[in-house]
Amino acid sequence: MHDGQRFLSDRFITRYASEHGLPGNSVVAVAVDGLGQVWAAHEHFGLSYLKNDIWRRYSILGEIKVSCLAVDPTGWLWVGTASGIYAIHSPDRKPAIALSPAGHPPRAMAVTNENDIWLCNAEGVHHYQDSRWVRRSDRVQPDILTLARQGDNLWLGTFRGLVRIDLKTGKLHPIDHKLQGEVTALAPSSQGVWAACGGRVGLATETGWTPLGEKRLNTPITSLAVASDDEVWIGTHDGLLRGGTEGIRLHLTDTPPDVIGLPSGDRSPATFSNLVQALSVQRLAERSILWIGTARGLFRLDLFTENWRRYGRLGTQDIRAIATTPNQETVWVTSWSSGLHGLKQQTELETTPKISQPILAITAGTLHSWAVGLDGLYQYKDSAWVQVISAKKLPVMGWIQAVAQAVANHVWLGTSAGLLVYKPDTGQVTTASENLGSVDVRSLLAISHGKSELLWVGTTQGLYAGKSDNWESVPDLENRTITALAWDDNASSLWVGTDLGLFRLVSQDNGWKIANDFNVHNSGLGANRVNAIAIGTGDSGETNLWVGTSWGLSCYSY
Numbered sequence: 001m002h003d004g005q006r007f008l009s010d011r012f013i014t015r016y017a018s019e020h021g022l023p024g025n026s027v028v029a030v031a032v033d034g035l036g037q038v039w040a041a042h043e044h045f046g047l048s049y050l051k052n053d054i055w056r057r058y059s060i061l062g063e064i065k066v067s068c069l070a071v072d073p074t075g076w077l078w079v080g081t082a083s084g085i086y087a088i089h090s091p092d093r094k095p096a097i098a099l100s101p102a103g104h105p106p107r108a109m110a111v112t113n114e115n116d117i118w119l120c121n122a123e124g125v126h127h128y129q130d131s132r133w134v135r136r137s138d139r140v141q142p143d144i145l146t147l148a149r150q151g152d153n154l155w156l157g158t159f160r161g162l163v164r165i166d167l168k169t170g171k172l173h174p175i176d177h178k179l180q181g182e183v184t185a186l187a188p189s190s191q192g193v194w195a196a197c198g199g200r201v202g203l204a205t206e207t208g209w210t211p212l213g214e215k216r217l218n219t220p221i222t223s224l225a226v227a228s229d230d231e232v233w234i235g236t237h238d239g240l241l242r243g244g245t246e247g248i249r250l251h252l253t254d255t256p257p258d259v260i261g262l263p264s265g266d267r268s269p270a271t272f273s274n275l276v277q278a279l280s281v282q283r284l285a286e287r288s289i290l291w292i293g294t295a296r297g298l299f300r301l302d303l304f305t306e307n308w309r310r311y312g313r314l315g316t317q318d319i320r321a322i323a324t325t326p327n328q329e330t331v332w333v334t335s336w337s338s339g340l341h342g343l344k345q346q347t348e349l350e351t352t353p354k355i356s357q358p359i360l361a362i363t364a365g366t367l368h369s370w371a372v373g374l375d376g377l378y379q380y381k382d383s384a385w386v387q388v389i390s391a392k393k394l395p396v397m398g399w400i401q402a403v404a405q406a407v408a409n410h411v412w413l414g415t416s417a418g419l420l421v422y423k424p425d426t427g428q429v430t431t432a433s434e435n436l437g438s439v440d441v442r443s444l445l446a447i448s449h450g451k452s453e454l455l456w457v458g459t460t461q462g463l464y465a466g467k468s469d470n471w472e473s474v475p476d477l478e479n480r481t482i483t484a485l486a487w488d489d490n491a492s493s494l495w496v497g498t499d500l501g502l503f504r505l506v507s508q509d510n511g512w513k514i515a516n517d518f519n520v521h522n523s524g525l526g527a528n529r530v531n532a533i534a535i536g537t538g539d540s541g542e543t544n545l546w547v548g549t550s551w552g553l554s555c556y557s558y
Contacts, residue, residue: 016040021055021524022048026551029068034075037091041066045520047079049091060094061086067105072113080106080119085128087114102126102133108186110149118154120144125156150188155195155204157183162195162204176209187224187232194232196221201234201243212243274526276548279534280322282331288536290546291331292553293319298333303536303544314341325364332369332380334359340371340385355385365405368424372400377413377422389422395431396420396438406446406453414441419457433471436464445485445494456494458482463496465512476514477503486533488543495545497530502547518556526551 016022026043033039038050039058047058047066061079068080072087076096079086082105087097097114104121111117117128124141126133146157154165159182162175181198188194192205201221202211212232223235227242233251234241240251278293287304298314301307317335324331331343336358355371355378362371369380377389377400391399398417405411412432413420419432419441431437436457443458449467457464460481463474477496484497493515494505501519505512518525525547532548538557545556 016050016055029066031069031071031077033071033077033088035090037077039069039077041069041079051091056091058088058091065105068108068119070109070111072111074113078109078111078117080109085109085117085119099128100133102128107144108146108148110147110154112149118147118149120147120156125154145183146186148186148188148193150193153193153206155186155188155193157186157195157197159183162197162209164204164206173206175204179204179209184221185224185235187226189226189232190229194224194226196224196234201232201248203232213247215248217241217248274552275531275550276553277531278319278322278334279532279546279548280324280331281534281536281546282324283328283536290534290536291322291324291333292548293322293333293532295319298322304539311343314338321359321362323362323364323369325369332362332364332371334362334371355387360399360401361403363403363405365411367408370403370405370411372403372413374399376400377403377411379424388424388427389429393429394420395429402441402444402458404444404446404455406448406455412444412446412455414444414457416440433466436471443482443485443497445487447487447489456485458485458496463512472511474505474512476505476512484530484533486535486545488535488545490543495533495535497533497547499529501525501528502530502533523556524554525549526554 022040022042027040028043029041031039040048040055042048044065046063047061048055049058064081064083066079066081070078072078077088079088082101084101085099086095089096102119102121103123106119106121109117109119115129119126122142123135124144125136125147127136143159144156145159148155152167154167156163156165161179161181162183164173164175166173179197183195183197185196186193189203192203195202195204195209199216199218199221200211201224202209217236219236221234221236225233227233231242231244234243234248241248242251275295276292277295280291282289282291287302290301290303292299292301295318297316298311298319300309300311314333314335317338319333320336321334322331329344333341333343335341340355340359340362355373359371359373362369371378371385374391376387376391378385379388394415396415396417398415400413400415402414403411409423409425411422411424413422418438419436420429421432422429439459439461441457441459445456447454452467455466457471462478462480463482464471465474466472477498481499482496483499486495488495492507494512496503496505501517502525503514504516506515519528527549530547530549534546536544536546538544542557547554547556
């Protein structure tokens with residue numbers, strides 16, 4: 001989320017993500033061609049290149065699904081896809097070479113020249129020569145995961161270890177009986193090939209394999225890149241490592257949120273989870289705090305100092321919902337496995353209410369906070385959580401999964417089988433409207449509107465807006481699942497998160513119309529499915545919209 005240097009060094013690493021123009025954070029391959037141009041292949045949305053610190057789409061290939069990248073000795077970029085193999089010399093030009101596909105999508109390629117190409121896929125090893133593809137074996141070999149060319153040797157990484165093929169004789173040579181396990185990455189060097197096998201990394205030569213230490217890594221190794229004759233970069237699910245004669249050490253970035261804190265002993269540092277599920281902005285006297293709930297814990301970002309922190313005992317929890325009370329003193333956080341927690345300034349956990357988990361939603365209303373779980377509705381009153389409605393007493397056969405309140409005399413409840421209204425003074429629960437009587441309500445937003453209130457109801461069939469029992473659907477969002485809602489009071493506009501992108505709505509002609517739409521194709525949105533949105537104010541008075549998706553956190557300033 002922050003800019004820095006574009007190269008690997010002893011100090012600086014840049015983290016490029018969707019906010020820098022990538023079509024999402026799920027990158028499957030990266031390569032640098034002979035001209036120094038950096039390329040990245042996304043899991044679903046084609047090929048991109050870096051220009052002036054902004055990622056731009058290589059639109060000539062469209063949204064073709066790229067499975068691997070390779071660079072030949074002349075510096076040309078080779079792109080492996082299910083529909084063909086392409087050689088690219090410049091991001092401004094069409095591919096110089098387009099070859100027919102070799103069956104299934106390639107897992108890895110090794111290119112000497114346009115008439116000498118090796119690749120592996122779900123069928124085995126293929127060789128391109130004399131204008132045609134030839135599979136090396138008569139039988140299908142689906143266990144070959146990766147390959148690398150080094151001199152006259154072709155190295156194959158398989159489920160069961162590493163194999164060397166002498167291209168002069170065509171003979172196979174298994175490498176070192178101690179090298180057993182799944183080979184997930186290879187990187188050729190002047191001395192042999194670096195190999196990741198069974199959680200270990202080492203240098204393989206024609207005579208054997210020398211591991212970097214005896215300890216196995218407890219995280220998947222996804223890629224290797226040669227740093228020098230004696231050193232190798234190691235890409236893993238827990239960050240970037242560097243291996244050499246002194247063993248393997250963690251290579252930290254200086255810019256959060258990649259690393260939250262420092263490693264302790266044998267423990268990896270806390271890393272930011274891409275699956276963002278809940279967001280809330282806490283506005284304090286001198287600064288604002290962004291609370292971020294992910295599948296791997298609770299994080300807080302001080303928006304003034306840009307200081308990141310992973311939050312204590314909730315550091316490994318699956319966080320599903322966050323709400324800040326109107327006085328900004330308490331932040332309520334729900335965990336899928338450990339229930340509901342109240343956080344206050346300078347304290348880890350103010351209280352751990354004994355409510356049956358999981359808690360599905362929470363809101364801080366006008367006078368009280370409300371939480372809903374599979375067993376009913378809870379109210380926070382007099383420093384205690386009390387169940388006020390049992391799920392068994394609901395007038396519909398469903399469970400509550402959204403809650404909202406803007407005025408004191410009633411609370412809106414969105415269920416899997418319709419919209420309900422709860423009257424706190426009488427304890428009565430009724431169906432809110434017949435035309436919303438059976439829809440699957442996923443999100444609710446209520447705001448004070450003059451002397452009344454305005455309510456938006458997000459369902460799996462679209463968005464509804466209304467007052468009391470007068471509901472109108474928003475035609476532009478019909479048949480879309482509404483996943484998150486936020487109101488910008490300064491601009492009098494509504495932000496709507498859906499399963500197909502993010503939208504800004506404004507009031508027009510007695511209805512609500514789309515003013516802007518954002519998706520992975522036209523913006524830095526991490527993924528089209530929006531899980532959470534929150535609004536805050538920046539240092540210069542601009543509005544910051546924080547957007548949480550399954551592929552990371554994005555920020556839109558306006």
